[in-house]
Amino acid sequence: MWSKSLSSSEIFAINIDCSISGDVFQWKLENLRLRGDASSTCADVFECTNAVHLSTTNTEVVVQTPVPQLSALTACIWVRSKEDHVGTLVSYAVSGRDNEFIMYDTSSLDIYVKGESRNSGLNVTDGTWHHVCATWSSSDGSWAFYDNGVRTAGGTGLKQGTTITAGGSLVLGQEQDAVGGGYDPTQSFVGNLADFNMWSRALSPTEIVDVQNGLQGNADVFSWDLTHVDIRGDARINCIVK
Numbered sequence: 001m002w003s004k005s006l007s008s009s010e011i012f013a014i015n016i017d018c019s020i021s022g023d024v025f026q027w028k029l030e031n032l033r034l035r036g037d038a039s040s041t042c043a044d045v046f047e048c049t050n051a052v053h054l055s056t057t058n059t060e061v062v063v064q065t066p067v068p069q070l071s072a073l074t075a076c077i078w079v080r081s082k083e084d085h086v087g088t089l090v091s092y093a094v095s096g097r098d099n100e101f102i103m104y105d106t107s108s109l110d111i112y113v114k115g116e117s118r119n120s121g122l123n124v125t126d127g128t129w130h131h132v133c134a135t136w137s138s139s140d141g142s143w144a145f146y147d148n149g150v151r152t153a154g155g156t157g158l159k160q161g162t163t164i165t166a167g168g169s170l171v172l173g174q175e176q177d178a179v180g181g182g183y184d185p186t187q188s189f190v191g192n193l194a195d196f197n198m199w200s201r202a203l204s205p206t207e208i209v210d211v212q213n214g215l216q217g218n219a220d221v222f223s224w225d226l227t228h229v230d231i232r233g234d235a236r237i238n239c240i241v242k
Helices: 008-016 205-212
Strands: 048-063 072-080 088-094 097-104 110-113 116-119 130-137 142-147 150-155 169-172 191-199 229-241
Touching: 072 088, 072 097, 072 205, 097 116, 097 130, 110 130, 110 142, 116 150, 130 205
Parallel strands: none
Antiparallel strands: 048 169, 048 191, 048 229, 072 130, 072 191, 088 097, 088 169, 097 110, 110 116, 130 142, 142 150
């Protein structure tokens, strides 16, 4: 709710940008008092976020925030796609190694760490929203995939005792065969991506659920913010409800 009459262009901007809020009232449950036969749950509450729709294979989302050296990580992203082919969610490349960290093949997701991979068998191409998280820790090489808060696959021994190299190129929606490029259209993602967040540690299963429900707080490596990404190619920004 605003204290003025909005113009047509302002109303259109609200429709595509979730960060615009009213000066009289902004929708937050902590500012409401529910009375009578009413209740709220995470599943019932409208959660609005800015999503990037990648409509063709000629699209990329480049994260501008530098990536530090990592001995563990968690990467989470909301994804929706109907394209049943090898689509790449996250690609991190450094000089001398293009597969430093990847979440690859949306029809059967793989995690790559420093060129070595493990497969989860997770397919997220059914046209519905999936909250996908991948975790890895150098101490024992443990890795895991989560789909909508549920651990779907995992193991140990993946590049144990190594670290993710700092200062590379972090891209969403494309698989880098060279730092910042070398894209293969057959490995690109087509669909919607939102709320990519990355931490410098392996989150616990409880924390993964909190991330899905928007309760975990800001990530320390990267928190989803469209002002810190460079969107290129055939893409548009949508304000969506998950």
